[in-house]
Amino acid sequence: MLMQIPDIGNFKYLLRRFPSDPLGPRIKKIRGSHLYTHSGEKLIDFTAGYSACLALGGSNRRIESAIKSQMRKYSFISALAFSNSKTAELAELLVRNAPTGLDRVMFPGCSGSEAIEAAMRMSYQVRVEQGQVSRSTFITRSNAYHGITASALSLTSTPVYEFFRPLQAKNVVFIPQHNYFEKAEVNESENEYAARSARELEAAIIATGPEKVTAFVAETMLGQLQGNVTPSGNYWMLVREICDRYGIHLILDEVYCGLGRSGKVYCCEWDGITPDFVAQGKQLSAGYGPISAVVTKSEFEEVIKAGKNRIFFASTYEAHPLAVVAAIEVQKIVQSDEMLEHVNSGNTLIMSHLTEGLEKHAFFKNVRGRGMLVSLEYDCLDRDLFNQDLERSMRYEYSVLLSANYHRTNFTPPSSTSLRDTERVITQYVETFRKCSLKYSPKKSVGL
Numbered sequence: 466m467l468m469q470i471p472d473i474g475n476f477k478y479l480l481r482r483f484p485s486d487p488l489g490p491r492i493k494k495i496r497g498s499h500l501y502t503h504s505g506e507k508l509i510d511f512t513a514g515y516s517a518c519l520a521l522g523g524s525n526r527r528i529e530s531a532i533k534s535q536m537r538k539y540s541f542i543s544a545l546a547f548s549n550s551k552t553a554e555l556a557e558l559l560v561r562n563a564p565t566g567l568d569r570v571m572f573p574g575c576s577g578s579e580a581i582e583a584a585m586r587m588s589y590q591v592r593v594e595q596g597q598v599s600r601s602t603f604i605t606r607s608n609a610y611h612g613i614t615a616s617a618l619s620l621t622s623t624p625v626y627e628f629f630r631p632l633q634a635k636n637v638v639f640i641p642q643h644n645y646f647e648k649a650e651v652n653e654s655e656n657e658y659a660a661r662s663a664r665e666l667e668a669a670i671i672a673t674g675p676e677k678v679t680a681f682v683a684e685t686m687l688g689q690l691q692g693n694v695t696p697s698g699n700y701w702m703l704v705r706e707i708c709d710r711y712g713i714h715l716i717l718d719e720v721y722c723g724l725g726r727s728g729k730v731y732c733c734e735w736d737g738i739t740p741d742f743v744a745q746g747k748q749l750s751a752g753y754g755p756i757s758a759v760v761t762k763s764e765f766e767e768v769i770k771a772g773k774n775r776i777f778f779a780s781t782y783e784a785h786p787l788a789v790v791a792a793i794e795v796q797k798i799v800q801s802d803e804m805l806e807h808v809n810s811g812n813t814l815i816m817s818h819l820t821e822g823l824e825k826h827a828f829f830k831n832v833r834g835r836g837m838l839v840s841l842e843y844d845c846l847d848r849d850l851f852n853q854d855l856e857r858s859m860r861y862e863y864s865v866l867l868s869a870n871y872h873r874t875n876f877t878p879p880s881s882t883s884l885r886d887t888e889r890v891i892t893q894y895v896e897t898f899r900k901c902s903l904k905y906s907p908k909k910s911v912g913l
């Protein structure tokens with residue numbers, strides 16, 4: 466029998482990522498944390514725009530008016546040849562609340578991938594300028610995602626991208642993922658696990674030869690893919706010490722968890738360390754314009770100045786003026802004490818409601834996260850079907866969009882979502898979880 470091909474109109478001209486999948490919902494407008502679809506639904510978005518970047522939801526008047534007033538002056542002028550005082554203002558905003566010692570900002574392009582790419586290249590350039598040309602290897606952790614450009618993808622070891630391996634850089638060494646919830650041994654404390662995990666880094670440095678390693682690259686906390694896995698105990702302090710001992714740069718990827726999303730401006734503030742480079746993306750403009758940044762140290766600028774006196778990284782739309790003015794307004798809001806306090810209250814609310822509501826449930830494994838980036842981990846038989854049931858029930862019974870995949874449900878609402886809406890959604894989720902779970906059997910869990 467011939468399959469009925471749905472008429473998708475001029476969407477057929479789009480080369481889509483999943484060409485055979487149905488089209489996603491069409492969005493008419495976004496107001497705060499709510500998406501309004503063309504088919505008349507009003508959905509509260511606990512994915513923050515699917516990519517977790519809509520930290521302030523949609524239609525923020527203050528940001529929109531900043532973009533409009535910039536457009537009246539000019540929309541674009543190349544940052545490669547002209548200076549823009551707004552770009553300097555944004556850099557100052559990123560440095561003002563940065564960990565001590567981070568005092569320079571570069572805007573390498575439109576995406577988090579470019580920020581990672583630029584940090585990697587700058588790390589290597591500093592080595593070359595210092596006469597350490599052999600230091601060209603990067604160490605990173607398995608099962609992370611750092612972006613889609615060539616070097617960033619070389620750090621990414623998720624199975625989906627394995628087929629690109631022949632095209633990826635060879636100078637990358639993988640160590641195991643840092644994940645207390647999955648990898649801790651029975652009765653192993655967070656600090657004991659942190660020490661074991663940090664020793665894996667040190668072992669990799671020694672095996673590679675410290676004189677060949679330029680940087681260790683990692684997310685401060687694991688993001689959407691692994692489900693908001695927080696670092697355990699004093700892990701980052703230990704990593705910082707190891708990097709210092711062997712003269713290795715620490716590049717932190719805060720594209721997902723940075724700039725207020727974790728309840729602190731820089732996620733690594735929770736861990737009390739200063740990295741050498743931090744990549745920022747998504748929350749920099751909270752979806753109001755494509756822009757990313759690398760925050761780093763003036764000592765590297767000095768090295769570059771004394772050497773080739775130029776950074777070998779440039780792109781047409783870097784520091785795009787419209788994205789810059791949007792990001793300035795976003796940063797004033799997301800870095801404010803009120804917003805950080807709100808995000809931390811949101812964390813307490815989500816974590817405590819999920820724990821109290823579900824910790825005795827047979828499927829429950831743990832709840833973890835920072836700020837309004839939280840995950841509930843569970844296990845049962847037919848987990849994929851259970852996830853589909855959860856997502857569908859939340860969407861069609863309560864008009865809530867969230868992501869339930871693999872072993873977890875992620876809760877990543879815009880930071881601006883009210884505590885009232887947050888509490889309502891979590892209460893509905895706990896009820897839905899209990900109801901959907903009746904159709905499934907628990908699975909004997911392994912590890913914690």
Ligand SMILES: Cc1ncc(COP(=O)(O)O)c(C=O)c1O
Binds near residue numbers: 575577612719746747
């Ligand atoms: C942790 C992390 N790093 C890097 C990236 C890449 O950012 P972009 O998609 O903006 O290139 C992402 C994107 O999801 C991310 O989550």
